[in-house]
Amino acid sequence: MxxxxxxxxxxxxxxxxxxxxxxxxxxxxxxxxxxxxxxxxxxxxxxxxxxxxxxxxxxxxxxxxxxxxxxxxxxxxxxxxxxxxGAPEPVEGPSPDTVALVDALRRLPAAQRTALALHYVLGLSVADIATETGAPIGTVKARLARGRAALAALLGEDDKEVEVNHG
Missing domain, CATH: 1.10.1740.10 (RNA polymerase sigma factor, region 2, helix turn helix motif)
Structure with missing residues (x-):
């Protein structure tokens, strides 16, 4: 050309x-x-x-x-x-719990990790997650349940409901 x-x-x-x-x-x-x-x-x-x-x-x-x-x-x-x-205040590094959580999340399949992040970090409903990801509502529910169970196992939690913090 x-x-x-x-x-x-x-x-x-x-x-x-x-x-x-x-x-x-x-x-x-x-x-x-x-x-x-x-x-x-x-x-x-x-x-x-x-x-x-x-x-x-x-x-x-x-x-x-x-x-x-x-x-x-x-x-x-x-x-x-x-x-x-003045310069911005320094931001504290992540807590050990946050580091452990992020490490555990990285080990999950991308679909589960995405569903958990959309639900717990952004506060989207199951229906909204289904719309955004193009997955059926039942699939989103399964990803959330399996993701929570996998996180609990990875974090050594007895409780199946793991609270996902982002701080």
Missing amino acids: AGEADFDAFYRGSRRRMFGYVYVLTGDVAEAQDVVQEAFVRAWQRWETVGGYPDPESWVRVVAARIAVSRWRRRRSRARAYARH
């Missing part, structure tokens, strides 16, 4: 210049790589138009500069918010 070959040639011929330009703008290699990549992706998405411009590299350069400025503004706004409000 001619458009693809034209873009490839354009990219190969201009990527290093574009990287050098954006690196000077940002002063950060990783940031420059990200910005240049995003600018070229946007050029590729609009290549039918951009490829017809007298200087497609100029278009990519303007887009890259705008992306770099936009990302800089977002970081600056985030820094101001941190200065005003």
Whole structure:
């Protein structure tokens, strides 16, 4: 395809210049790589138009500069918010019970795990789960019952009703 070959040639011929330009703008290699990549992706998405411009590299350069400025503004706004409000409070790690539960859930078949998550975590009814998964109501009930029984066995619980916490 001619458009693809034209873009490839354009990219190969201009990527290093574009990287050098954006690196000077940002002063950060990783940031420059990200910005240049995003600018070229946007050029590729609009290549039918951009490829017809007298200087497609100029278009990519303007887009890259705008992306770099936009990302800089977002970081600056985030820094101001941190200065005003402080960094977010650290989130405590999961409790040992939660880790054990997640481990046990990973051992269940996907259909049982999905039914349990939809029912206990999201609070969906059996009918809603049946609609969402495309399974008959009886199948959903069986998955819930078998999933609870399997969890009880995996967690070493005597009680067949295992409370599923998500905290």
